[in-house]
Every structure is written in structure tokens, then in C-alpha cells.
Amino acid sequence: MITARILSSSRTKRTHRVQTSHGRTGNKAASRGTGRVRGPDHRRQQHELHGFSLGELAADADRIWQHGVIRAGMSRAQRLLDVIQLLRSHRRPVAAGRLAEELGVSLRTIYRDIETLKGQGAHIDGEAGIGYVLRPGFMLPPLMFSEEEIEALVLGGRWVAAQPDEPLGKAARNALAKIAAVLPDDLQRSLETSSLMVARRDPAAGDTELPVIRAAIRTERKLRITYCDERDNRTHRTIWPIALGFFDSVRMVAAWCENRDDFRHFRTDRILSITLTERRYPRRRTDLLQEWKQQEGMSES
Known part of the structure; x- marks a missing residue:
């Protein structure tokens, strides 16, 4: 599996660093004390990242992120998904500089990520110096939410459910139940046990x-x-x-x-x-x- 390959690669890199600290191997980076050793595993890991499909990126980034074990390789997988999400949230072209600022990376990294996503089938229009826009209709298969996003969904859903508009309230409860049904177990528990409460509003005129x-x-x-x-x-x-x-x-x-x-x-x-x-x-x-x-x-x- 992709996840297993990445975790294996991370373990290999970690072992390589331990050996360096004991003086059995090394390179220029290690001799400078940077702690970074870029060997064959690093190149293979980059190749594997470029070979992901968007669905695989989403699924594996989701599983690893949910369990709190994001490795160096998967940090890029998560970032690629974040690029997609940022583009989805704007209807007009977004400058690469803004994307870089939002994600805390360099412009060069953004340009490289855009090309990677295009190569995996993302319909992204634009170019450097103008901005990028994601064409309508592109969908990212898995549901991926952060803890903050889960709380926002719960609070919004509970607020709507507390209103006297009964059809809309029922729809809000059903929507939360559907979201919970497809979330990983830990996030499902976060949704169901959220401490964010909304007082029910009494019916009023209108x-x-x-x-x-x-x-x-x-x-x-x-x-x-x-x-x-x-x-x-x-x-x-x-x-x-x-x-x-x-x-x-x-x-x-x-x-x-x-x-x-x-x-x-x-x-x-x-x-x-x-x-x-x-x-x-x-x-x-x-x-x-x-x-x-x-x-x-x-x-x-």
C-alpha cells in the first residue's frame, strides 16, 4: 500500500540518520550538522509522490493525518490537498504568492505542486504571474475535515436544528448524521460528543x-x-x-x-x-x- 511504502521510507531514513550519528556513514549534509541525509530512499519517495492519483493522495493523507503520524513524505500529500481546497474556495484566479503565504511554503514549491496536480488530472487553469483557478466540477472523493471544521459543522448544524423551521431543522440533523457515517471513528466521536451547544429558539411570528x-x-x-x-x-x-x-x-x-x-x-x-x-x-x-x-x-x- 502507498501508506506502508511511505512509512517504510520514513523508517529507513530515520535508521540512516542513526547510523550517521554513530559515524558509520555520512555525507556533506551530515558533516555540516544539518541532520538531513538525502539518499536513494528520498529519491524513491519523491517518485512515489509524483505517482499518486488524487484519490490515493486523499485517502492516504486522510488515514495518516487522522492518526497523528504524518511523516515527511505525507506532508506533501497533505499540502497538495490543501492547494486543491484553497483553489476550490475561490471563484477567481488565486495568485501563487497568496497560495504560498497561506501554506507557508515558497513560490517554487507552489509552482511544482500545481504541475503535479495537473499531471494527476486536476483541471487547473492559469500560469505564473497571473494566478490559478480550479475549473468547476472537480470533486475530491473523500471527506476530510480538521477538528476546527468538525466543530464548525456541528455548531452550524445544531444552530439550524434549534430553529423553529422544522423541515430545515430535520435536514440539518440528517446532514450531520450522514457526515458522521463516513468519518473515521475518532472524528466521528468528536462530532457526536462535541461540547458546542445551541439554545433552542422558541417559535415567533413569521x-x-x-x-x-x-x-x-x-x-x-x-x-x-x-x-x-x-x-x-x-x-x-x-x-x-x-x-x-x-x-x-x-x-x-x-x-x-x-x-x-x-x-x-x-x-x-x-x-x-x-x-x-x-x-x-x-x-x-x-x-x-x-x-x-x-x-x-x-x-x-
Whole structure:
């Protein structure tokens, strides 16, 4: 197995260093006291790393990382996965300098890693001096999470599950259960025994409308609502909901309002009645969302 080869290589290198300390072997690096001996095992290890498939890199890095025995060889396997993850988190080209800074390595190392990943089938576009971007559709097979990422997933899932939106809460619990089912045993225990707690929120006005609003956003369908503003003025409106904001005490719908011919915000606790129509709004929600963000001064991430 790949894991066994790398661990074996690490043990060989460690034995070689011990022999050097006893004076039975040595080279220029050892004579300088650097403690690094670069022999045939080192070259073979580099060759094996270049021969990994992305799936093998992920699977073996995951197993070794989970058990806390990352060796010198696997540190590069983990770094290659980190490069992929960083590229996946950006929609625009990322400069090699930024990648190097994030991972704490040199520019030369990043350029070499990019070429290695391309050779293993990763669809990475770009070049030195411009930046790199990972084409949409590339998936990394195994689920790999750090302890911090596990805690973020647990906290987020438990927060959603504690909200009065029962369908969304059930979906959050199911999602956490599915993630737990495919995690290694030690991380599964971390997820199931997490001490991060969320207080359950009591239902409030406007909560019953949330599933209907979410359905309208997903399907790009118009809503007819009766709305009561802060002055107790009631109006009947047809809106195209594009986003739903969750604040500490209120929920807010961002929508295009046909009555005002502009974007408007509606608190869900002031919606007196709501009807999901069969009519789709005539523009793509993603385009409307981008326009709304620009109008609100939100930066694109």
C-alpha cells in the first residue's frame, strides 16, 4: 500500500540518520550538522509522490493525518490537498504568492505542486504571474475535515436544528448524521460528543412562513403577501424573493417588489398572509441577487 511504502521510507531514513550519528556513514549534509541525509530512499519517495492519483493522495493523507503520524513524505500529500481546497474556495484566479503565504511554503514549491496536480488530472487553469483557478466540477472523493471544521459543522448544524423551521431543522440533523457515517471513528466521536451547544429558539411570528419563502426562492416563483409596516399600514404586494436573512431576533426577505418596481426588504414577522403562486419571475434569481448585492454595497466573495 502507498501508506506502508511511505512509512517504510520514513523508517529507513530515520535508521540512516542513526547510523550517521554513530559515524558509520555520512555525507556533506551530515558533516555540516544539518541532520538531513538525502539518499536513494528520498529519491524513491519523491517518485512515489509524483505517482499518486488524487484519490490515493486523499485517502492516504486522510488515514495518516487522522492518526497523528504524518511523516515527511505525507506532508506533501497533505499540502497538495490543501492547494486543491484553497483553489476550490475561490471563484477567481488565486495568485501563487497568496497560495504560498497561506501554506507557508515558497513560490517554487507552489509552482511544482500545481504541475503535479495537473499531471494527476486536476483541471487547473492559469500560469505564473497571473494566478490559478480550479475549473468547476472537480470533486475530491473523500471527506476530510480538521477538528476546527468538525466543530464548525456541528455548531452550524445544531444552530439550524434549534430553529423553529422544522423541515430545515430535520435536514440539518440528517446532514450531520450522514457526515458522521463516513468519518473515521475518532472524528466521528468528536462530532457526536462535541461540547458546542445551541439554545433552542422558541417559535415567533413569521416563523411559519419560512418554508414557503424558501420554496419560492428555490423554484424562482412569485409570492403574494399582505404586509404590515412599522406604521401599521397594510399593503398587498407581489414579490420575487431572492434571499432570506437570519438575524438574532428577526428574519428578513430580500425581494424585487412589483408594486414599487425596486428591491425591498420584508420582515417575516410583519407578513400577515402569504401565497406561493405558480408564476415564475421573469429573470434569473442569480442575476437579481447580484444586482441586489451591488445596490447594497456587498462585495462578491
